[in-house]
Amino acid sequence: xxxxxxxxxxxxxxxxxxxxxxxxxxxxxxxxxxxxxxxxxxxxxxxxxxxxxxxxxxxxxxxxxxxxxxxxxxxxxxxxxxxxxxxxxxxxxxxxxxxxxxxxxxxxxxxxxxxxxxxxxxxxxxxxxxxxxxxxxxxxxxxxxxxxxxxxxxxxxxxxxxxxxxxxxxxxxxxxxxxxxxxxxxxxxxxxxxxxxxxxxxxxxxxxxxxxxxxxxxxxxxxxxxxxxxxxxxxxxxxxxxxxxxxxxxxxxxxxxxxxxxxxxxxxxxxxxxxxxxxxxxxxxxxxxxxxxxxxxxxxxxxxxxxxxxxxxxxxxxxxxxxxxxxxxxxxxxxxxxxxxxxxxxxxxxxxxxxxxxxxxxxxxxxxxxxxxxxxxxxxxxxxxxxxxxxxxxxxxxxxxxxxxxxxxxxxxxxxxxxxxxxxxxxxxxxxxxxxxxxxxxxxx
Amino acid sequence: xxxxxxxxxxxxxxxxxxxxxxxxxxxxxxxxxxxxxxxxxxxxxxxxxxxxxxxxxxxxxxxxxxxxxxxxxxxxxxxxxxxxxxxxxxxxxxxxxxxxxxxxxxxxxxxxxxxxxxxxxxxxxxxxxxxxxxxxxxxxxxxxxxxxxxxxxxxxxxxxxxxxxxxxxxxxxxxxxxxxxxxxxxxxxxxxxxxxxxxxxxxxxxxxxx
Numbered sequence: 001x002x003x004x005x006x007x008x009x010x011x012x013x014x015x016x017x018x019x020x021x022x023x024x025x026x027x028x029x030x031x032x033x034x035x036x037x038x039x040x041x042x043x044x045x046x047x048x049x050x051x052x053x054x055x056x057x058x059x060x061x062x063x064x065x066x067x068x069x070x071x072x073x074x075x076x077x078x079x080x081x082x083x084x085x086x087x088x089x090x091x092x093x094x095x096x097x098x099x100x101x102x103x104x105x106x107x108x109x110x111x112x113x114x115x116x117x118x119x120x121x122x123x124x125x126x127x128x129x130x131x132x133x134x135x136x137x138x139x140x141x142x143x144x145x146x147x148x149x150x151x152x153x154x155x156x157x158x159x160x161x162x163x164x165x166x167x168x169x170x171x172x173x174x175x176x177x178x179x180x181x182x183x184x185x186x187x188x189x190x191x192x193x194x195x196x197x198x199x200x201x202x203x204x205x206x207x208x209x210x211x212x213x214x215x216x217x218x219x220x221x222x223x224x225x226x227x228x229x230x231x232x233x234x235x236x237x238x239x240x241x242x243x244x245x246x247x248x249x250x251x252x253x254x255x256x257x258x259x260x261x262x263x264x265x266x267x268x269x270x271x272x273x274x275x276x277x278x279x280x281x282x283x284x285x286x287x288x289x290x291x292x293x294x295x296x297x298x299x300x301x302x303x304x305x306x307x308x309x310x311x312x313x314x315x316x317x318x319x320x321x322x323x324x325x326x327x328x329x330x331x332x333x334x335x336x337x338x339x340x341x342x343x344x345x346x347x348x349x350x351x352x353x354x355x356x357x358x359x360x361x362x363x364x365x366x367x368x369x370x371x372x373x374x375x376x377x378x379x380x381x382x383x384x385x386x387x388x389x390x391x392x393x394x395x396x397x398x399x400x401x402x403x404x405x406x407x408x409x410x411x412x413x414x415x416x417x418x419x420x421x422x423x424x425x426x427x428x429x430x431x432x433x434x435x436x437x438x439x440x441x442x443x444x445x
Numbered sequence: 446x447x448x449x450x451x452x453x454x455x456x457x458x459x460x461x462x463x464x465x466x467x468x469x470x471x472x473x474x475x476x477x478x479x480x481x482x483x484x485x486x487x488x489x490x491x492x493x494x495x496x497x498x499x500x501x502x503x504x505x506x507x508x509x510x511x512x513x514x515x516x517x518x519x520x521x522x523x524x525x526x527x528x529x530x531x532x533x534x535x536x537x538x539x540x541x542x543x544x545x546x547x548x549x550x551x552x553x554x555x556x557x558x559x560x561x562x563x564x565x566x567x568x569x570x571x572x573x574x575x576x577x578x579x580x581x582x583x584x585x586x587x588x589x590x591x592x593x594x595x596x597x598x599x600x601x602x603x604x605x606x607x608x609x610x611x612x613x614x615x616x617x618x619x620x621x622x623x624x625x626x627x628x629x630x631x632x633x634x635x636x637x638x639x640x641x642x643x644x645x646x647x648x649x650x651x652x653x654x655x
Contacts, residue, residue: 084517096582096622134528134566135623137636170515175524176565178621192523192552194563210517262584262626269627304583304622334626336584350586354621360563 008285009277012239014256015223016272018108025142027149030110036155038226039114042121043163046229051122055225057233059243059254064090064181064218065303065331067320069251071233074215076205077123083212085125088190088204089116091132091139091219092174092181095303096354097336100258100270101219105132105139108223109146113169115222117160118229120167123215128169130219131186134176143171178358182406183216184208185360196362197406220258240275241319253319253330260334261287264294264341270334273318280314283337294339298419302331304351305411307418308338328418344423345430348416349377355412366409369400373416385431393420495554500545505529509549519550523560526550527567536576536616537568565620573609573616575654577601578633579647582622585630589643593630594619596644600651615651 018024018033027035042051056071077085089112093101104112116128132140147169150156158166177195179185184198187209208214228236237254244250253275259282260270266288273282279301283289290296298308301318306329309316316326323330338347356370376393379385393416401413420427501509508529512522523546530546531538538546538561540554547557561567579585579593594606594617601615609616625631628640634650642650 093624094622097584097626098622099624099626102624133624134564135620135633138638168515173525173528174564175528175567176620177563189524190521191518192520192550192560193556194559210521260627262629263587268629300583336587336626338587342587347583347586350581350583354582357621 007281009273009281011271012256012274013272014227015104015108015111015220015258018111019103020107024107025109025146027110027146027153030108034230035110035226036114036150036161038229039117039121039155040161042118042229043161043165048122048124051118051229054228054233055122058224058228058236059233059252060221060224060228060236061251061253061320062218063220063224063257063332065095065305065329067253067330070217070221073205073217074119074123076203077125077213077215078206079124081124081213084127084210085123086209086212086214087116087120087123087125087128088183088186088209088214088216089128089130089219089222090181090183090186090216091130091136091143092186093136093219094133094178094181094358095305095332095334097262097300098260098303098332098334099262100260100332100334102136102139103258103270104219104223105136106142109139109142110150111223111226112143112219113146113150113156115225116169117156117167118225119215119217119222121165123213125213125215126167128167129172129190129209130169131172131174131180131190133174133180140171140173147171177360178354179360179406179408182408185406186216187214194360196360197408199405224255241317241322244321247321250321253321257318257333259318260332261337262334263337264291264339265289265337266291275319276317278315278317279309279323279335282318283314283335287335287337290337290339294341296337297340297342298338298344298422300331300336300415301328302333302335304336304354305329305414306331307414308422310422329414344419344426345377345381348419349374349381351415351419352377352412355408359408363404363409365400365403366412369396369409370412372396373400373412380427380430383430383432385427386433387428387431389431390420390424390427495540495544497544497548498539498541500530500542500549501526502533505533520552520556523550523552523557524564527557527561531567535574536572537570539569543569571609571613573601573613575615575651576633576635577615577617577647577651578620578623579617580621580623580625580629580631580633581619584622584626588629590619590630592644593632593642593647596647597632597651600648614654 023029052074060070061067156169172190174180180189180195182197185195189195204214204216239255241253243252256272256274258272262268271286296311300306300308309328320330352374356374359366359370361367376389397413397417400409512525516522534542543557544554547554561569577597581590597617601617602610603617606619623631625640630642632639632642
């Protein structure tokens, strides 16, 4: 067991600058603190192409989990289209263990809205929908309040700030479905349908909401844009982890990131750091480490959908490429901690149940497979599992992953496969006929 | 959309539709006994015409019209309108209300049913006066959610998650991650979220529900 770190790199507050300021969700308060100055700068001194260019220069990567370069995505939206173009802000924060976007929407909704408006200006969109999960009533209220204030102040609607740019903005409430965080499932839901993900292509940038060009970005991604426009993409790119010149695929993790910790730790919460602090620092330094008398057993670095890391593996830097190299992923950067009291078989039942419940049902491997997984784990938990069940799990993982329209099924497989791999003896000990290790080989007793 | 206090039920047409449904079923249930009769009854129940509730009722008309202006298609307003409709119908969407919404938006009843049954926050069966949701997903589970579910069920006098007590006071559900992980374990009662919930505090919160 590694010695717990007490190191605490200071926070870098860019997105969270207004958190804790009284009434930070009102226009009056945040405008005195600089809100909408980036929008004014863009509308008065920059072309839409220049805004997109700054975002490209910033190397801002999507904060929803996949880490796709935002500026590149913006570039996919066709410049000339006879159709109305849309910006859809993905605020369906349904990833378990993740609550960072809720802080942004509740505490600085105007920052989110300003980011949406800048994106709309850059891609030529005239309508913004912020798709907020139905379980976030306060986020919905704060965003709708911000939109009403902005509309009254000439910041949303026709000829914004006296310019030729006109754009409307609305909240679209979800109604309880994890799959609607998947971008095309979200578009279906926005259109008033079940949230069934679409087969791509066509990609949303070309044919998205209402069969029109649509830019979709996560809340936190868009909330970064005002700072980038104000300070320049190059200044943003200087923060965080630079690209690795030796590895063209490691494009770096620029800027700051909201990072969270939840589970049995002393001080769960969310903070903002430049990329590059370690996962250990986040969990021990800020999350306070395990509860008294306990030790950390496993951590999912971001959300529920990434492979677990053990306590010995926590010295990895919080960055897209770094966590991928460590065999996991940054995901939403909101870590879930499991301690030594956690029964991994039961944890797998909990995880598998989540995905079985949230599968939209379109693809057989996911619809059936996630239920199979849950049933097998329950059988093992009940002491009725056999060694063949562990093989069946492995076979299922292979037959689910990569065989569906969207990544929900992959997201189910990744944590479960890693838990079985790293904690296999716990599973073997629960089988109907426990396995004993003899001369390095697992044999049935 | 402006917040609207829950509670007000859609009246008139709803009661009429319910009466008619009971009458129709009365005929069908006369044949119960053989498997074939049960199938016939089921078919009849499934295909029996539903008399739509006139939608929108006056108290949500302005909100519905405002919502329709936000989208290029009427169908797109379905989710926000179902939220409104449900809120004004004691928390659930009956077949008659479903048909009313469908007619208003120019979509089929089946489309609305498909949407209603897809999303966890919509209900197609009557629910209790108070929604008690316990978050069951990983973080809350790690911090003691199972004990909360047990407390909620015992307090409400319900034997199974998803159920409603005989007096129609509580519906208790386990929900997937509510996004309140930093204050886990979390619960939701009638749209109000609560963090650091203990079996004791949940019991007290439920005691406070009329």
